[in-house]
Amino acid sequence: MQCPKCHAPMHTYNRNGVQIEQCSGCRGIFLDYGELEALTRLEAQWAQVPPPAPQAYPAPPAPAWGAPHGGHHGHYGHRHKSFTHMLFSS
């Protein structure tokens, strides 16, 4: 197939299941019937993907001997009785 604009040969690519023809000369793209709608649909699906969760606030600095992952090791998910005792004693 030749480009209707510059007459250079066109190559076929598959993008997410949609066949598109792109000109090797002017880089113009030729879409068959229904392909524009298919691409629009794919774009809408992409936009609906929830954005990645915001990065958690960086943990404050911790010493080299601290618990793994800079001190947020996670004994505190549930308040451990033993830890509560430790909070209240020397």
Add this chain to the structure above:
Amino acid sequence: MTADTLLPLLTARAHGAAHRTADGCTCTTAVLADRPDATVVRHAGTVVKAHAPGTDPAALALRLGMAARLPGVLLPPLAPEPAVLGGRLVTVWPYGTPVDPDAPGAAPWEAAATLLARLHRTPLPPKLPPMRGPANAARAVARLRAEAPAHPAARPVLRAWATLPGWARAAEPLPGPRALCHGDLHLGQLVRHPAPDGPWRLIDVDDLGAGPPVWDMARPASWYACGLLPPQEWSRFLAAYRAAGGPAVPADGDPWPALDPVARALTVQSAARAVAKAAAAGRRLDEVEQAVVDACDRMGRLSAPPARPVGCNRPEPDSSLSGRGHKPIRPARS
């Protein structure tokens, strides 16, 4: 003097301070603590504390005097001088509402930090004895050596202890610059006075004295480093201390070069106590006790020199730290 004979004496004393009359009353008496180092009895709005046997009377009087002079920071005593009762030194206090042990998540971190900052900024009176934090840490380690030297967890704890500078082990004098320190901060050392909704105040002057103020910051720091205190609560405590102008850590940047040796010492103290208690009870370490022992184990494996503060996991510590004499360890540039 046994507790059996001490408790009635303390109760009578509390009753006398609460009511000032010999008449009978219907108030209840509660034993708030009964340990070898302290017996504390509450009667109505009055609390009487028998201090540890062997407490230095002159030092206690000076510490009590500080509490009387700083009523905005420390709970002021009801009686200005310690009394002797049943062979023990006794002090008398107003009752204050403590932090709810069932709701440690509601702990007043900001209030605690602000009180510490105010305490640390108080001009140091000339005759105050040294803060007793290192002595307490050394006592916990001595107990571990005496009672559970063969416990498998004793070895990493003692090895971590050996990495500490002498002053943190009570083997050398405390370094400067010195400030007025509480010496034994934990959540049991805060009460609301007047009960039940008054402002928070610090209690327990037994370890109060002159020393490096970072000692008071380092117990929450240790809890955070061991993975026990959530980062948010540690951050709140640290931010409030800085906002109140506390001198123990730099105003911004990484506080760990300043905190590190003392946070290590307090972690070792917690671990030593935990191992000795578990051994005495013939039980295994629980998850939290194991976490502090594990932290000691990691300390002992670090090659950092013990005599000065060590580096941390933050890539570029604030250069202003060097002005305080804390030089973070960085890899040598090749």
